[in-house]
Amino acid sequence: MNRECRRTRRRLTESPDASIEHVAGCPACAGFAARARAARRWFRDHHAGVEPGSGFGPSVTARLPRGAEASLAWAALRLLPVTLALLLALAWLSFETNGDSIDPIPTENVLAWVIDRAGEGP
């Protein structure tokens, strides 16, 4: 197999119906072209030809996890990064602030207090 054969086969793998002069004079590449065409036909025609039966829909609905549970689990999963970020921010704040110099934590308007503390810097 020479360089021309390799180039021809690369092209034939992409486009099996391509008309390439080299194929006419090279029996090995002609065989390769025939196999490439057959493979392309297989990809085009391959299908199991299976149709859904009448019991398919009910069998799917019977397998569905309960709606509320699924929604709650999904919501919890989606909120996990936010929860982690908040916990980290609070941990950082408590680590950075000196316990003696800070005002007592207010029981009301906690968010304003946190922003205020963050604004003061280390």
Place this chain on the structure above:
Amino acid sequence: VELAWTLEMSLGSSREDAGEEARLVAAGLAGDGSAFGKLVRRHERRVFRLAGRFFRGREDVEDAAQETFVIAWTKLGTYRATAPFEHWLTRVCLNCCYARLRRRPPADLPLPAEIPARGHDPDARIDVERLLHHLRPTDRFILLLLDGEGWSVAEIAERLGWSRANVKVRAHRARRRLRHLLEAAP
């Protein structure tokens, strides 16, 4: 006038259809299993047709279709109504089929002998089906989308949610393996 009337009628019915589908999706999101069951009935043929591309046996196709709908149900919250529901479901189905194929090892069969193909190119003098079972299932998957469905790299990327570069790399590798296989065949 007749054409305009027909067009108006079909547009009206497709709008109605989309409205009904949106209602079913919203009900499904609220946990209504029977509304989701109606969505299953609407789309089951399409999902079977797509899954039938990648699997041979009835059981495999049914399992893939079932898994598609169960995943669709659990991830219904991620569906954005900016695109039709069937596009989103196609993506779920393709990814589900791909994941199932990835779990499968390639067939451990000897290379086929030189025998006439059944219903295929008689010049090839090879059982193509058996030959292609030596490809990795994931390579067959990408080649079935490219050569079987006739989708472009951009279409595959969009429908699977992959990057175009990813599709190109996988397609290139799959074609290279296919070439080696076709060369190795007697």
